[in-house]
Amino acid sequence: MGKIVKRLMLDDIYAIGRNESWFSAMASEGLHLKKSGRLFVYFEKGEPKKTKYRMDYLKEAPSQEQLDVYHDCGWNFITNSGYFYIFSADEKSCTTELHTDPIEQGFSLSELNKRLRNNLIIISIAMLLFLGMMISIYYFNDEPFLLMIKGQFVQQMLLVIVELYVFYSVIRNYITIHKLKQSLLQGAEINHNEDYRKARLLGGILAGIYMPLALFTIIIPFVEFAKSKDYTLPEGNANLPIIRLEEIEKSSNLMRETGYNGNNVDWANRVSYDWNLLAPVQYEIDEHGVVRGEMWEDKSGVYSPSITTRYYKLTFGSMAENLTLDLINRYVWRDNTEVKDINHPKFDKLAIAQDDIHKQIFAYLDNQVVYVTYYGKERIEEIIPLLAQKMIAYQERMAEVQ
Amino acid sequence: MTEAMYYILLALMNPNHGYQLMAAIEQVSNGRIKMGPGTLYGVLTRLQKDNLIEILSDDGRRKTYAITEEGRVALKTEYERLKEMIQDGRIIEG
Numbered sequence: 001m002g003k004i005v006k007r008l009m010l011d012d013i014y015a016i017g018r019n020e021s022w023f024s025a026m027a028s029e030g031l032h033l034k035k036s037g038r039l040f041v042y043f044e045k046g047e048p049k050k051t052k053y054r055m056d057y058l059k060e061a062p063s064q065e066q067l068d069v070y071h072d073c074g075w076n077f078i079t080n081s082g083y084f085y086i087f088s089a090d091e092k093s094c095t096t097e098l099h100t101d102p103i104e105q106g107f108s109l110s111e112l113n114k115r116l117r118n119n120l121i122i123i124s125i126a127m128l129l130f131l132g133m134m135i136s137i138y139y140f141n142d143e144p145f146l147l148m149i150k151g152q153f154v155q156q157m158l159l160v161i162v163e164l165y166v167f168y169s170v171i172r173n174y175i176t177i178h179k180l181k182q183s184l185l186q187g188a189e190i191n192h193n194e195d196y197r198k199a200r201l202l203g204g205i206l207a208g209i210y211m212p213l214a215l216f217t218i219i220i221p222f223v224e225f226a227k228s229k230d231y232t233l234p235e236g237n238a239n240l241p242i243i244r245l246e247e248i249e250k251s252s253n254l255m256r257e258t259g260y261n262g263n264n265v266d267w268a269n270r271v272s273y274d275w276n277l278l279a280p281v282q283y284e285i286d287e288h289g290v291v292r293g294e295m296w297e298d299k300s301g302v303y304s305p306s307i308t309t310r311y312y313k314l315t316f317g318s319m320a321e322n323l324t325l326d327l328i329n330r331y332v333w334r335d336n337t338e339v340k341d342i343n344h345p346k347f348d349k350l351a352i353a354q355d356d357i358h359k360q361i362f363a364y365l366d367n368q369v370v371y372v373t374y375y376g377k378e379r380i381e382e383i384i385p386l387l388a389q390k391m392i393a394y395q396e397r398m399a400e401v402q
Numbered sequence: 403m404t405e406a407m408y409y410i411l412l413a414l415m416n417p418n419h420g421y422q423l424m425a426a427i428e429q430v431s432n433g434r435i436k437m438g439p440g441t442l443y444g445v446l447t448r449l450q451k452d453n454l455i456e457i458l459s460d461d462g463r464r465k466t467y468a469i470t471e472e473g474r475v476a477l478k479t480e481y482e483r484l485k486e487m488i489q490d491g492r493i494i495e496g
Binding site for chain 1: 420445
């Protein structure tokens with residue numbers, strides 16, 4: 001037995017004439033058809049031989065008697081791919097053509113034509129539902145940009161492309177068989193030497209685009225998962241784009257207040273890092289402190305300030321404005337809380353909201369978006385310059401790393 | 403009725419099987435029709451589904467087909483139609 005050579009089935013399996021012509025061309029190069037699947041076609045290496053091939057659509061598996069009759073007429077059964085049975089004959093032998101009546105052959109494709117049409121209807125409905133779902137996820141969401149950054153937007157879009165490709169294949173299948181059936185019913189025979197190169201080239205280009213995309217779609221969630229990490233915020237300098245409590249609070253008695261400890265992370269003082277194609281650096285960082293001997297102004301207990309920072313470095317700076325607006329929409333809950341826009345030379349946009357001890361700062365600078373929540377006594381005006389420093393410093397540090 | 407159907411029904415007036423059926427078709431058509439095996443089995447499947455032919459015997463190795471009563475009626479009708487067409491065409495010969 002000769003070596004088996006694998007080739008991608010780039011053309012439509014239903015393009016009978018083109019596939020037959022391709023198999024013949026391969027045989028004349030010494031590659032003889034052995035097996036055919038949906039994705040790959042297997043050839044056995046041997047002597048070049050002029051061979052003709054015929055694909056026959058048989059709804060029921062042929063009996064031995066039927067194969068014997070085909071054989072007696074010069075046609076040898078090679079393999080089948082689904083309902084397509086492939087036969088070959090020596091080019092020089094005087095065989096009776098497999099199909100001598102195109103109209104009858106057209107009838108034999110009617111059932112397949114109907115099945116593919118039903119497929120097309122079902123997948124069209126599924127596609128509509130799928131696209132509708134995708135659009136509504138973002139259209140009806142109050143914070144679509146935040147969802148894009150935090151969710152699987154890129155992956156979902158790739159999935160849409162992959163789905164569109166599947167849809168395209170189903171349409172192509174149907175059109176191919178429908179056209180073939182019509183032309184057979186009009187008495188035109190299948191052109192067994194139809195040019196296959198163009199269709200294979202186009203199929204190759206599309207597969208070359210589609211397959212890496214499909215692979216990419218599968219890989220992305222794993223990368224996101226592998227890159228994401230949670231750890232306890234170090235007490236000292238952590239090189240993070242955040243303001244530390246000790247920089248805000250005036251008291252030297254400030255101590256860390258630890259919280260629930262799970263998976264070796266102190267969740268009251270933790271750093272969550274996430275990666276996403278649209279926002280490759282994402283931090284959510286909490287810090288809790290306590291000042292012994294000092295009370296909240298309302299005397300409700302020991303003064304225990306806390307700060308939470310959400311930081312996003314975006315791939316596209318143009319999303320920064322909308323992301324900032326989404327953050328405001330998401331995190332300013334109370335209707336009577338006033339959001340004030342402030343013109344600040346260090347930021348492209350700065351907005352603050354204040355509700356007694358609860359202070360919120362929303363800002364972006366180039367492609368960095370940040371949201372800080374501070375619970376404490378210190379004034380918001382004193383925190384803003386610190387934030388500007390941190391963002392500029394972080395940007396410079398990142399530029400150095402690169 | 404297509405030509406292939408017509409000749410297969412005609413040949414199956416005598417029960418027959420696979421390869422010999424092809425020879426029989428060639429014979430009844432005076433050598434004019436050499437039916438391909440793909441066409442033959444395609445039509446046999448369809449005729450069987452339409453109850454115009456039946457399998458007389460199937461010993462696992464070979465199936466013997468025969469025309470049914472329904473098949474005979476269909477064939478007769480087609481024959482009459484063709485005959486009328488020939489008669490109508492006489493004017494061609496003048």
